[in-house]
Amino acid sequence: MSDRFLLGHGTENDFVVLLDPDGDRWPEDRLGAALVRRLCERRSGLGGDGVLRVVRSVHVPDAPAVLGERLGECEWFMDHRNADGSHAEMCGNGIRFFLHVLVSEGLLDRAACADGVLVGTRGGPRRVGAGADGTYWVDMGPARPFGRGEATVAGRTFAGQAVSMGNPHLVCLTDADGGIDLDALDLTAQPGFDPGLFPEGVNVEFVQVLARPAEGADAHVRLRVHERGVGETRSCGTGACATAYAALAAGSDGPQRGTVVVDVPGGRLTVDVTPETTVLRGPAVVVATGGLTREWLDS
Numbered sequence: 520m521s522d523r524f525l526l527g528h529g530t531e532n533d534f535v536v537l538l539d540p541d542g543d544r545w546p547e548d549r550l551g552a553a554l555v556r557r558l559c560e561r562r563s564g565l566g567g568d569g570v571l572r573v574v575r576s577v578h579v580p581d582a583p584a585v586l587g588e589r590l591g592e593c594e595w596f597m598d599h600r601n602a603d604g605s606h607a608e609m610c611g612n613g614i615r616f617f618l619h620v621l622v623s624e625g626l627l628d629r630a631a632c633a634d635g636v637l638v639g640t641r642g643g644p645r646r647v648g649a650g651a652d653g654t655y656w657v658d659m660g661p662a663r664p665f666g667r668g669e670a671t672v673a674g675r676t677f678a679g680q681a682v683s684m685g686n687p688h689l690v691c692l693t694d695a696d697g698g699i700d701l702d703a704l705d706l707t708a709q710p711g712f713d714p715g716l717f718p719e720g721v722n723v724e725f726v727q728v729l730a731r732p733a734e735g736a737d738a739h740v741r742l743r744v745h746e747r748g749v750g751e752t753r754s755c756g757t758g759a760c761a762t763a764y765a766a767l768a769a770g771s772d773g774p775q776r777g778t779v780v781v782d783v784p785g786g787r788l789t790v791d792v793t794p795e796t797t798v799l800r801g802p803a804v805v806v807a808t809g810g811l812t813r814e815w816l817d818s
């Protein structure tokens with residue numbers, strides 16, 4: 520046994536975690552895209568939607584550029600890679616799971632995380648916290664709409680709202696398209712999208728609104744998602760946030776505010792939207808820990 524790893528998930532959005540606090544075990548030239556792809560392989564590797572490297576921000580060459588003057592406030596950096604080896608700016612489930620790993624590995628005290636700690640990401644710093652009920656939350660900042668687009672699946676076109684949560688999303692509310700059977704959509708291939716609107720690619724959400732936002736009651740939606748750099752996943756935290764924003768914005772011109780319960784194939788997330796920010800909450804679970812073998816690493 521050599522290098523230690525953890526496996527786990529947030530609503531079945533699953534990750535391989537590599538511990539590299541001092542940045543000397545998994546530098547970029549060792550943890551390249553090819554190794555990330557092998558780790559995420561579900562038959563010949565460990566299996567995952569992505570890899571999270573747990574590293575102190577001071578050891579990340581990109582950190583000064585993405586964290587600026589807040590570098591000193593972010594002890595830890597979530598170095599996220601999609602299963603295809605690409606970097607993403609942000610990962611909502613990943614950063615919640617990241618905090619759970621810091622706590623379960625004894626690198627942070629859970630009680631000290633009640634009000635949240637700042638974690639560095641390629642999308643900037645984010646406040647992440649541990650709830651008294653065992654869940655983890657992240658303050659993602661405000662959803663930023665940037666136009667309308669279309670997704671195409673098997674020759675059928677869906678209108679959608681483009682939303683940035685640090686990373687790009689196209690949220691398609693399918694009931695606006697005449698009552699699609701969400702479960703029947705074939706998401707085995709990347710949905711078509713406009714590369715002019717999404718030059719860096721896009722995560723595409725298909726959403727059924729189960730309960731519309733109403734005074735005094737939470738809205739309720741369910742979604743399926745095709746993630747950039749991964750494929751269809753069982754959950755997407757930033758996708759849930761973008762969806763909550765789009766569901767509240769549909770048919771309303773005013774500032775968006777409300778709580779949206781988001782059912783994903785892998786469980787349930789809750790998103791609180793205000794004009795100022797977006798807070799995502801949900802479970803995070805470490806499934807296993809182990810060591811990568813020399814045999815596998817050398818093969």
Ligand SMILES: N[C@@H](CCC[C@H](N)C(=O)O)C(=O)O
Pocket residue numbers: 532601606607608609610611612613686687722746747748749752754755756757758
């Ligand atoms: N699963 C994530 C999002 C991961 C990054 C995404 N695939 C991208 O490339 O933007 C989440 O929980 O937000």
